[in-house]
Amino acid sequence: MSGGETDGPVAILGAGAWGTALACVARRAGREARLWGRDPEVVEAIAAGRGNPAYLPDIALPDGIAATADMAEALDGAGVVLIVCPAQAMREVTGRLIPHLPANAPVALCAKGVERDSLKLMTEVAAERLPGAPLAVLSGPTFAAEVARGLPTAVTVASEDAAAAEAVRDALGDDAFRPYLSDDPIGVEVAGAAKNVIAIACGVAWGLGLGENARAALLTRGLAEITRLAVALGGKPETMMGLAGLGDLSLTCNSRTSRNTSFGYALGEGEAADAVLEGRRTVTEGYWSAQAVVGLAERAGLEDLPITRAVDAVLAGRITTGEALHDLLARPFRAETTDDAP
Template sequence: MTEDVRRVGVVGGGAWGTAMALAALRAGRETVLWAREPAVVEAIRRDRENRDYLPGVPLPAELEATADPAGPAGCDAVLLVTPAQHLRSVAARLAPHLKPGTPAVICAKGIEIGTRALMTEAVAAVLPPGTPLAVLSGPTFAAEVARGLPTAVTLACADAALGARLLEALGSLTFRPYLTDDVIGAQVGGAVKNVLAIACGVVVGRRLGDNARAALITRGLAEITRLAVALGGRPETLMGLSGLGDLTLTCSSLQSRNMSLGAALGEGRALDDVLGERRSVAEGVYTARAVVALAGQLGVDMPICRAVDAILTGGAGVDETIRGLLSRPFREEEG
């Protein structure tokens, strides 16, 4: 039942945070949206629109907007929807205001640079001890969720009873969570698919064809699965929404921030120039480095992710990197 999840706080005023706030409203929850930028809060209050991050989507008067971290912290559950590399610091800012036992649902996808921590590990280090955690991941373009188009996601929670309450609290006719207890697998799928989407974008930008993109998706899924299993996740999780589903969406549409960035790189544009034009974050740019470091630590072979990181941070040329992947020894197909 949902008696204890009447009011939901959404932490993060970007496109995805705004979309999740609308999803919570449609599920019948009172909803408070916290944004770091006061100008975003003021625009939402005044114009009932987040023009900086989600233009063209009307925001109902029932949606509260605040720049005070105590606002969402007083709710029955909080959704953490900030960029992955800032999640730890934002959670630390929220922590003093959080009521004991308030569940935190992590909606950010990434692996922390430097620490190589999954998002649950980063958040657990700064939130009050014993804070119940869950992860929401899956194939989601923010604009479509915001407009109420049909969407299915994975809700991962080790506590089955809490997972069921959160599922009922967030689920609606057009936003359908599916429950799992594989928190690790759900996080790895959501993080690594952003790196692979950059690779698929490069394929599009270099006009290498749909065959090549399909091959990257398939072999990329094998890389995700290897890393998830090495960390303790289950391979079947990666066959679901937070793995194959998210990977397919992100690698098949230039709506994807990561795929469109890769396409620009494939066309020969410089990374700094592409990033300089954007307000939104392409998580794969930062996650690539963390994924490669974590894979090296665990002895997991991830050649596509290594190739993306070599282009992004190692100064490798696109054509040289593609040749390197195509020159790998022939082998049996396996996971």
């Protein structure tokens, strides 16, 4: 089955910050936008024209976004479907989608993560649940609040089905929201999941007061780790230098607006992970993905991902942030560009 361009409504499954921002994008691109959400209060607020105060406070949404708690209603006649749920909910949401998915509608996966139990990427989970559906991945350097406000943003839409990627691009693209196409969904997915783990490390360094140099070093060496993992899993190295790789990593690691960086910052300041997470309404994907990314690396035969492993060890309570820093700094000196460099 191949996805092609269609003028039907854009169905967005997930009414959090990112899902609501993508509904704004679809409306500004001139498409009908139907937003499905679980929380009745959020759905009611959007439907009543009061915006989404729970996830995007003080941001006015474009007129005409339809919001519903009925998935069948959101998907009725949809030309393009965007799944914008947390990564660990992808299996459940795609399962609910099965009886309502319009034939041939491209499905764009907008979650960044790895399923913890199975170590599957989001496209693998969706392919199991929606066999034959044309799948794409939407990723890149995006803060939802900026996208919702209509500020300039560029993203990657990746798919092995060119027509599906083009349909997603045509449904969302305009002067402010610029989708670039890729045929490397694996590379895009690995970059999106692994960068959240590196962002936690950068946040820890920030919280510990280690300075800008340390954060730049972690970002750069983190990109090397992500690239090695992506290539080992079948991704393309050039993808890592694009919007979904370096672009997303640099945005995430250099701003405390990022949920993952701010989470790491709190850890660096001495807060407990559970306490930080309990105080948040939104999902910190890097917390859930760290263990899975390490598992993916081990399955691919990659043993030397020191930053990623350090974050996983800290989150699992095996070492402290101080001990993780000591271990990283005590590593032997290596050449920067050899295949086995950390």
